[in-house]
Amino acid sequence: MEEGQKYHAIKVDEEKCFGCTHCMKACPTEAIRIVNGVASIRPERCVDCGNCLRACPAKAFYVEQDDLQNIFDYNYRIALFPSVLIGQFPEKYSEDQIYQAILKLGFTHIYEVEQPIRWLSEEIKKKTGRNREHPVISSFCPAVVRLIQSKYPSLAENITPLKAPHDLAANFAIEELKAKGANEGEIGIFYISPCSAKMAAVNQPLGEKKSVVNGTINMKDLYNRIMKIILKDKTEDFSPLRKNLSRDGILWSLPRGESRQFKSRAMSIDGIHNVVKFLERLENEEIAGLDYLELKSCSQGCAGGILLTGNRFLTSERLQKRALRYPSASKTEVPDVGKTIVQKKLQADKIEAKSIFVLHEDRVKALDRMQKAGKILCQLPGIDCGACGAPNCHALAEDMVQGNAKMTDCIFLQKRYIKENKLSVEKGFKSLEKVWGQKRFDADCNKKGGRNEGF
Amino acid sequence: MELVFEIEGGDFTSAGNASSKIKKVLKQLNIDSKTIKRIVIAVYEAEVNIVAHAKKGILKASIGSHFIEVKLTDKGPGIEDVEKAMEAGFSTASKQVREMGFGAGMGLPNIKKNVDELDIISEMGKGTLVKFKNYF
Incomplete structure (x- = not known):
C-alpha cells in the first residue's frame, strides 16, 4: 500500500451493487457517491463504521480478510477473539463446544481478547489524571477514533493514547508463549474481528506503526465454519484456557463496559449517529464535568458488530449471563508474564487530527x-x-x-x-x-x- | 459571506442551532480548531442569552477571509448594568431557567473571554445588541 493512502476493510462488489442509494444515505460522513451505477467509497472520508454494509439490501459490501490457510505458516496458531464471539451462539452450545470447534479448525491456542483487561483498565485510570484534557475519550472503537480525527479535530487530543484490547491480548499471548519456550517468529496471532473498523485498524493501526497481529479473520466467516463442525455432545473441559477471564472483561465491549470501571462521572454512548450528536455538543462545550467518555460505533457495542451473526440484543443477553459466572477482574489473578512489557506496549502515539471537510486549503x-x-x-x-x-x-x-x-x-x-x-x-x-x-x-x-x- | 438565524425566546431545544451551523462552516474553511472552539462557545452563550431572557432575536454572522463578526439583536428586557452583567456569577435568570441548567451568570463573561472585540449596547425595556469579532 502506498504511503499516506488510507486502508479500508470495506469494499464494494460491483457485480452485486445496483446503486440503490441505501448505503449513501446511511453513511455518517457522506463518503459514498453513485458512479456509473454502483456505490463508490471516498477513502479519505470513510471511517470503516460499516453502516453501508448494514444498509445494503443486495449484500454488495464485503470485508477483506486473510485466508484461514495462512495460519498454517506458524507453529503456534493463536485464535484471538473478543468475547462477543461466544455471545452470538445459541445457548445450547457450551463455551467448551465452541472452543473445541475452533481448535478443530487448526488453531493451537485460544485467547479471548479481554483476558488481561485489568492491565488496560489500570492504564486508562492513569491517563484520566488531573492534567489531561477532559473528558478523556476512550480509544476502544476505531470507527469512533477515525470519526473524531476527521470530523471533530479539536477533540483528537482527548483520546486516550492507548492501544485497543486486541493489542493488549496479543502482546499478553506472545509473552505467555515466550515464557513457555516459544520463539516469537513461530507465533502467529490471528484476530477474529467483529467489525470492519477493527480489521482496518489492524491493517492500518491508529497510534502505532505496525500491529502485532499477524492476520485478521472475519467473524461471520468463522461462525459459519464453526457451525459446520461443532459437536453437540460432551467435550473436553477447556476452562483452564479461560482462567484469566473476568466479568469485567466479558462486559468490556458492551455499552458501559468501560465506564462502569470509573467512580467519577463516566458516560457511555453507542450507535454512531448518537455518537455524532453527542460529540457535536461536547465540541461546543455544552457538556461540563465529564471525566470519561466511552463511545461505540455500533448500537449495543460490539454485540452489534457488523460481522456478528446473531441478534445484538440476544448476544448481549448471553454475554451478560455469561459474565455473572465469572469473577470480577479485581478477584482474578492474571499471571505476571511481562506485565511491565505488555503495559509499555499499550502506549500509543498521539492521535493526530485530519480534517476532511475542508473545501480548500487556502x-x-x-x-x-x-x-x-x-x-x-x-x-x-x-x-x-x-x-x-x-x-x-x-x-x-x-x-x-x-x-x-x-x-x-x-x-x-x-x-x-x-x-x-x-x-x-x-x-x-x-x-x-x-x-x-x-x-x-x-x-x-x-x-x-x-x-x-x-x- | 453572511449567515442569518432567527432565535425564539424560551425555545431551549433550538439553542445551539446557530453555533453548530457556524462551526460546520468554519471547519470547511480550514480554520484552526482552537479558534473555532472559541467562536463556537461565544456564539452558543449569546444564543442561550436570547433564549433565556428575550422574546426573540436575530443572529447575523459575517465571515470574511480573516475574521468573523457576529451581531445579535434582540427584543427583550435589556441589561440594566452591563458592567455588572460581565462579572462572573452575576445572573438575573429566572428560577425556571436555572432549573433547566442555564443562567449560571457565566454567559457574558464567557463571551468576553473567547472573543477579540466585544460591544454591548442595551436599552432597558427594548432590547440588546451584542456584537463581537474574532480574527483568524
Whole structure:
C-alpha cells in the first residue's frame, strides 16, 4: 500500500451493487457517491463504521480478510477473539463446544481478547489524571477514533493514547508463549474481528506503526465454519484456557463496559449517529464535568458488530449471563508474564487530527467555494432524492464547487434546462447515464430493487 | 459571506442551532480548531442569552477571509448594568431557567473571554445588541 493512502476493510462488489442509494444515505460522513451505477467509497472520508454494509439490501459490501490457510505458516496458531464471539451462539452450545470447534479448525491456542483487561483498565485510570484534557475519550472503537480525527479535530487530543484490547491480548499471548519456550517468529496471532473498523485498524493501526497481529479473520466467516463442525455432545473441559477471564472483561465491549470501571462521572454512548450528536455538543462545550467518555460505533457495542451473526440484543443477553459466572477482574489473578512489557506496549502515539471537510486549503478559496455552493443550493430542489448520485442537495453543491459534479447531474435542473432550451434532451440523458450506467434505463424484469426484495 | 438565524425566546431545544451551523462552516474553511472552539462557545452563550431572557432575536454572522463578526439583536428586557452583567456569577435568570441548567451568570463573561472585540449596547425595556469579532 502506498504511503499516506488510507486502508479500508470495506469494499464494494460491483457485480452485486445496483446503486440503490441505501448505503449513501446511511453513511455518517457522506463518503459514498453513485458512479456509473454502483456505490463508490471516498477513502479519505470513510471511517470503516460499516453502516453501508448494514444498509445494503443486495449484500454488495464485503470485508477483506486473510485466508484461514495462512495460519498454517506458524507453529503456534493463536485464535484471538473478543468475547462477543461466544455471545452470538445459541445457548445450547457450551463455551467448551465452541472452543473445541475452533481448535478443530487448526488453531493451537485460544485467547479471548479481554483476558488481561485489568492491565488496560489500570492504564486508562492513569491517563484520566488531573492534567489531561477532559473528558478523556476512550480509544476502544476505531470507527469512533477515525470519526473524531476527521470530523471533530479539536477533540483528537482527548483520546486516550492507548492501544485497543486486541493489542493488549496479543502482546499478553506472545509473552505467555515466550515464557513457555516459544520463539516469537513461530507465533502467529490471528484476530477474529467483529467489525470492519477493527480489521482496518489492524491493517492500518491508529497510534502505532505496525500491529502485532499477524492476520485478521472475519467473524461471520468463522461462525459459519464453526457451525459446520461443532459437536453437540460432551467435550473436553477447556476452562483452564479461560482462567484469566473476568466479568469485567466479558462486559468490556458492551455499552458501559468501560465506564462502569470509573467512580467519577463516566458516560457511555453507542450507535454512531448518537455518537455524532453527542460529540457535536461536547465540541461546543455544552457538556461540563465529564471525566470519561466511552463511545461505540455500533448500537449495543460490539454485540452489534457488523460481522456478528446473531441478534445484538440476544448476544448481549448471553454475554451478560455469561459474565455473572465469572469473577470480577479485581478477584482474578492474571499471571505476571511481562506485565511491565505488555503495559509499555499499550502506549500509543498521539492521535493526530485530519480534517476532511475542508473545501480548500487556502481560506480565501474555501470561502469562495462556500459562497458558490450557497448559490447553487438556491437552484437545487432540496428534496435530497439522491438521483444525482450524491446523498443530498448540499453534498451535491459541495461536489460541484470541488469540480466533482455538475449542474445537469440534478434531474430537476435538467428538466428546467430542457424546458428553457438550454440543454438538449440527448445531453441530459448522457449525463444521467454517467451516474447510473447505461443499462439502468433498459427495461429489465429481473432487476433487483423496486419490489421490496430484501428491504 | 453572511449567515442569518432567527432565535425564539424560551425555545431551549433550538439553542445551539446557530453555533453548530457556524462551526460546520468554519471547519470547511480550514480554520484552526482552537479558534473555532472559541467562536463556537461565544456564539452558543449569546444564543442561550436570547433564549433565556428575550422574546426573540436575530443572529447575523459575517465571515470574511480573516475574521468573523457576529451581531445579535434582540427584543427583550435589556441589561440594566452591563458592567455588572460581565462579572462572573452575576445572573438575573429566572428560577425556571436555572432549573433547566442555564443562567449560571457565566454567559457574558464567557463571551468576553473567547472573543477579540466585544460591544454591548442595551436599552432597558427594548432590547440588546451584542456584537463581537474574532480574527483568524
